[in-house]
Amino acid sequence: MDDVTEALTASVAAACARYADPDANWNPRLWDALEEMGVTLLPVPEERGGAGGDLPAAVEALRVLGRHAAAVPVAETALLAGWLLAGCGADVPSGPLTAALADGPPDVLRRVPWAGHAAGLVILTPDEMLYAPRDAYDVEDGANLAGEPRDTVRLRDPGALRRHPAPAGAQEFRERGALARAALMAGAMERALELSVRYAREREQFGRPLAAFQAVQDHLAEMAGETLLATVAVQAAARRPAGLPVAAAKASAGAAAGTVARLAHQVHGALGCTDEHPLRHVTTRLWAWRDEFGGEAEWAESAADHALAAGGPGLWPLLTRDA
Amino acid sequence: MTAPSLAAAVPPPGLDGLRREVREFLAAEIGAGRIVPRSDNWLAGWDADFSRRLGERGWIGMAFPPEYGGSGAGFLARFAVTEELLAAGAPVAAHWIADRQSGPALLRYGTEEQRRAYLPGIARGEISFAIGMSEPDSGSDLASVRTRAVRAPGGWRVTGTKVWTSGAHLAQAMIALVRTGPPEPARHAGLSQLIVDLAAPGVEIRPIRLLTGEHHFNEVVLTDVFVPDDRVLGTLGDGWRQVTGELAFERSGPERILSTFPLLTAAVDRLAARGCPDRARLGAVVARLWALRRMSLAVAARLAEGAQPATEAALVKDLGTRFEGALIDTVRMLVRVEPDLLSSDPLARLLAESVLHAPGFTLRGGTNEILRGVVAKALTRES
Numbered sequence: 141m142d143d144v145t146e147a148l149t150a151s152v153a154a155a156c157a158r159y160a161d162p163d164a165n166w167n168p169r170l171w172d173a174l175e176e177m178g179v180t181l182l183p184v185p186e187e188r189g190g191a192g193g194d195l196p197a198a199v200e201a202l203r204v205l206g207r208h209a210a211a212v213p214v215a216e217t218a219l220l221a222g223w224l225l226a227g228c229g230a231d232v233p234s235g236p237l238t239a240a241l242a243d244g245p246p247d248v249l250r251r252v253p254w255a256g257h258a259a260g261l262v263i264l265t266p267d268e269m270l271y272a273p274r275d276a277y278d279v280e281d282g283a284n285l286a287g288e289p290r291d292t293v294r295l296r297d298p299g300a301l302r303r304h305p306a307p308a309g310a311q312e313f314r315e316r317g318a319l320a321r322a323a324l325m326a327g328a329m330e331r332a333l334e335l336s337v338r339y340a341r342e343r344e345q346f347g348r349p350l351a352a353f354q355a356v357q358d359h360l361a362e363m364a365g366e367t368l369l370a371t372v373a374v375q376a377a378a379r380r381p382a383g384l385p386v387a388a389a390k391a392s393a394g395a396a397a398g399t400v401a402r403l404a405h406q407v408h409g410a411l412g413c414t415d416e417h418p419l420r421h422v423t424t425r426l427w428a429w430r431d432e433f434g435g436e437a438e439w440a441e442s443a444a445d446h447a448l449a450a451g452g453p454g455l456w457p458l459l460t461r462d463a
Numbered sequence: 464m465t466a467p468s469l470a471a472a473v474p475p476p477g478l479d480g481l482r483r484e485v486r487e488f489l490a491a492e493i494g495a496g497r498i499v500p501r502s503d504n505w506l507a508g509w510d511a512d513f514s515r516r517l518g519e520r521g522w523i524g525m526a527f528p529p530e531y532g533g534s535g536a537g538f539l540a541r542f543a544v545t546e547e548l549l550a551a552g553a554p555v556a557a558h559w560i561a562d563r564q565s566g567p568a569l570l571r572y573g574t575e576e577q578r579r580a581y582l583p584g585i586a587r588g589e590i591s592f593a594i595g596m597s598e599p600d601s602g603s604d605l606a607s608v609r610t611r612a613v614r615a616p617g618g619w620r621v622t623g624t625k626v627w628t629s630g631a632h633l634a635q636a637m638i639a640l641v642r643t644g645p646p647e648p649a650r651h652a653g654l655s656q657l658i659v660d661l662a663a664p665g666v667e668i669r670p671i672r673l674l675t676g677e678h679h680f681n682e683v684v685l686t687d688v689f690v691p692d693d694r695v696l697g698t699l700g701d702g703w704r705q706v707t708g709e710l711a712f713e714r715s716g717p718e719r720i721l722s723t724f725p726l727l728t729a730a731v732d733r734l735a736a737r738g739c740p741d742r743a744r745l746g747a748v749v750a751r752l753w754a755l756r757r758m759s760l761a762v763a764a765r766l767a768e769g770a771q772p773a774t775e776a777a778l779v780k781d782l783g784t785r786f787e788g789a790l791i792d793t794v795r796m797l798v799r800v801e802p803d804l805l806s807s808d809p810l811a812r813l814l815a816e817s818v819l820h821a822p823g824f825t826l827r828g829g830t831n832e833i834l835r836g837v838v839a840k841a842l843t844r845e846s
Contacts, residue, residue, distance in 0.1 A: 141470055333466065337842050354832075357839030364838055365778040368467050372761050373754035375471035388753035391746065440746030447749045448739055452732025456550045456724075459753055460482065463474050463760055 145197045149204050151177055156208035162421050165287045166257045167211040171236055180214055181222045181232055188226035189234075195219075199323040199378040203371070206327025209421040211288060213238055213254040215320035220313065221262040224269055227307030233273075235259030240293070241310050246270065248294055255279050255291035263301075264313050270301040284428035286421070315386040317433035322374045322386075322393035325429050328422040329367040329396060332404040335419050336360060339408055350407065359403040366396035380462050384446040391439040394430035401426045465841050467774045471757055472764035478543045481536075485547040488520065493551070500552030500809075502816040503722045506679055506823070508554025509633055514588035517548075523558050524566060524586030531570070532583030538767040542760070546717040552725030552813075556630060556679070561585040563716065564709055565592035565638055568656070572697030572705055577658065581636070595625040595639030595659065595683060596706070603833045606650050606703065610641045610685065612657060618691040619643070621657065624684050627827075631681040632668050637661055639685075640702050654702035658694040659685070675804075675819045708771070713828050715762035715776035720755050720783035722824060723790045726813040727752075730794045733810055741797060748786075748793045755783050774841040777834040784824040784831060791817045 141149070152174065159170040174180050183198045184190020198218055205214055213236045221237035238258040240249045242265045255261055256279040263270040272295060280292040295301070337360060340351040350356045370393040377389035401423040405412045412419040430436065450458040492498045498513055517523050525541035527533025534540075541562075548555050566585045569578055584590030601607045610623025621641055631637060637659045644653030659666065665688040671680040697705045727748065739745055759779050765772045794814060802815035825831045 330466065333842075341843055351839070351843040354836070357843075358832075358835050360842050361778075361781065361835035361838035364467050364774075364842055365782045368469060368775065368778055369751075369754050369758055369782060372469050372471050372758045376754075376757040379471070379473070384749075384753060387746070388750035391750035392754040395747065395751075436747065437743040440744075440750055441742040442746065443750040443753070444739060444742035444746030447731055447745065448735045448742075450731075451735040452728045455728050455731050455749075456547075457486075459749075459756060460546070463472070463757060 141200060145200050148177075148179070148193075148197060149200050152179055152201050152204045153208070156204065156210050160208065161211070162209060162418065164211050165283070165289055166254065168257075170210055171212045174212060174214060175234065180212075180217050180236070182218050184218065184222040184226045184232055188222075188230075189232045190218075190222060190226065195319070195381055196375065196378040199319065199374055202320055202323035203327035203330070203374070206324035206422075206425070207331045209286070209328065209331070209425055212236065213258065215317070215324065216253050216258075219316045219320045221260070223316065224262045224264060224307055224313075225271065228269055228304035230271070230304065233259055237262065239264065239313070241265075241313055246295060246298055248292065250292050251282060251284075251290040252293045253291075254289045255293045256281060256289055261293060264306060264308070264310065266310065267306050269304045269306050270298070271304075272301050276301060284432070286424035286428050288425070288428065312382070314433055315382055318390040318439065319374065319377055319381050319386050321429045321432050322370065322377070322389045325393045325397045325426055326367065326371040326374050328425050328429070329363070329370060329400045331422045332400050332419065332426070333360070333363045333367050335422075336363060336404045336407040339411075343409075356407060359407050363400045363403050366399050370396040376463065384443055384458060384461075387439045387442040387446065390434065391436050391443060394436040394439070397426040397430045465774070465844055467772075467778055467838070467841070469758065469761040469765065469772070469775050472761045474543075474760065475537075475539055478540060481540060482543050482547055485522065485544055486551075489547065489551045489553060492516075492553070498553055500725045500813075501554070502552060502725050502813050503820040503823075504552050504554050504725075505549060505556055505559050505718045505722070506629065506827075507556065507677060507816075507820070508552075509556040509630060509679075510554035511557045511588070511591075511633075513554055514557040514591075516588070517555075517558065518586060518588030521586075523562050523588050524582065527566060527570060527582050527586055531578050532586035534586075539763060542717065542763045546721065546756075549717050549721040550724050550728075557591050557633070558585065558588050559718075560594055560629065560634075561590060561592040564594065564713060565636075567712060568638060568696065568705065568709055571708075572656070574693065576693060577696070590636070591630060591634035593628045593631040593634040593637040593661065593681075593683070595628055595637045595641075597625065597627045599624055599626055603830055605640070605706070606646075606654070608640055608642060608654065610639065612641045612643045612655070612690065615689065618689055618694070619657065621659065621685045621688045621690055624682060626671065626680070626682050628668075628681045628683045629679050631661060631683050632670065632678070634661060637683065638696060640706055643702075644700055651703040653700055654706075655699050656696040656702045656705055657690045658696055659688060659690055660694075663688050663690075665689070673819075674822075707773075710829070711762070711766060711771050711773050711776040714780040714834070715759055715766070715772070717756075717759055719780045719828075720752070720759055720786060722784075722787045722820070723817045724752075726794055726810075726817045727790055729810040729813050730798050733798055739797060744793055744796055748790055751786055752790075755779070755786055759783065774838055777829075777837045780828065781831050781834045781838070787824045788821045791821060
């Protein structure tokens, strides 16, 4: 990580700690602080109102937000809505934004992240990009497993929305969304591991801390391995955010998320399953995020398609491209 | 908590060209029938002629400086070349240990005379080394070694037994971990590394055959073997620190991920031609391999900077070696073929080699149980 990114992630972490509100499903004070820092439009070009950062830096910021289970749509604003608007040459409005894919002319959109709290919604159809400010749609509240808003959106008058030619395709949209979720998961796994290690050191049974039991050590090591694997995969994919790298990062992070959440709960015992324990903030997110923007099956199939297209002799060159 | 941490590495420029060169060379070698791709061929494939051909091209000892016969291309260039060799299933056992472990140890701890005596020959692919660590009663608990060196005029007299010594029947020298002093104040004290000439009087080498009948491992019985003072490696009594310093190199390399990769190549070849019954299952393996390579590469980049990422290296080996085995089961679920060592179908043969060698993947170079203990200890250490 370069110095600038390191300073940025430290500021994001400080803001997350300062404005922590773990039970809220929308944290406007944290949002304001992040917007002030330029994090919410980090990879958007400066001439369009963004901070002109790159995807690797954005991924590092998302890891921190995932670690803190931050209830803010930075992934949606910075990596999707901001990217699409800037791609059309449009200025990017301030405030939280969200984005959704539509197969055809949109009318009802489902499971749109933070649609109710967003200042506006960007819709990508096969050939157009539409921008709907908040007063152009109605929202029916929905939620993912962590309680993060995943709303049903009804456009009041789709024909009246501002339209642009589509600046990108649906696949690219899903790849960016998948990369963002993988980065958030990497951060959430770090937190699950940290909580588990702390608990295993503090909790004593049979006169010894849990961490002294080899079976528990095994769980901790497994969690550490899966977390590190997902982290490195996401970082590497951010540098070449298309094709096999993104498929591999999302499939790996999703698989790792299941393992890490399961073992974190096993280490925590019954206490971790309660409403008052902070573990649930990250494990419920891991269970939700692994299936958003495509689960392991979808991205593994995509990885297989790349491998099958390369064939036997092309497999190794495919795996080693750019590294 | 000391959480393991890595950053995805950006490979230095120029390695793509090097990889292409190695690929062209390997394609020619395979095409001419000079080598046959096999699973786990870094352990099983001893081919001194092939090693010499690699040496001629400057692909052994790449991390050695030119004054010792190396190409000076550096650790990451070596990483790229070894990956290419492993991915192709090339027979690299003859120079593997010398290039990966003994050479770097000589470079780090050896005297000028020792370096000049061994490194150029290693880089030419002419000198092979063996590792004398495990003993009949010392497996995972390495510090309990009992092979003893006692003072003699001009050197040491060594007596004891080393086991699982790959290639000792073909190698010229073995770096042995032996007890040169009492285990005081701690049991890790009093250990030293000696360079044992395997042709010396008193050295007896007996095969320990693998369950396939193959001969790679040996029992090396040392009876009053004379080792001159100038064949002590590094500092007397510092053997434990020297040996554990090698471990990050030994544990994080591509051979902990790619031992069964030739089987995957053959399987993808078949599936691309005839259709894949379960793309999610195949893709899970491809995705994991892609990620594991990046993890191994990230450790390599840290090692190249001179850091000692021991915990991260242990994690690469734990995840990588389990992956090598899991790959076999995925292939078995996707391709209906009976494993057959004698088959003319490369897929059936590679499957057989992979299945029969798999038990060793998670044992050699530190069992996964020991590795996870190392990781857990780092995680739960007071900091």
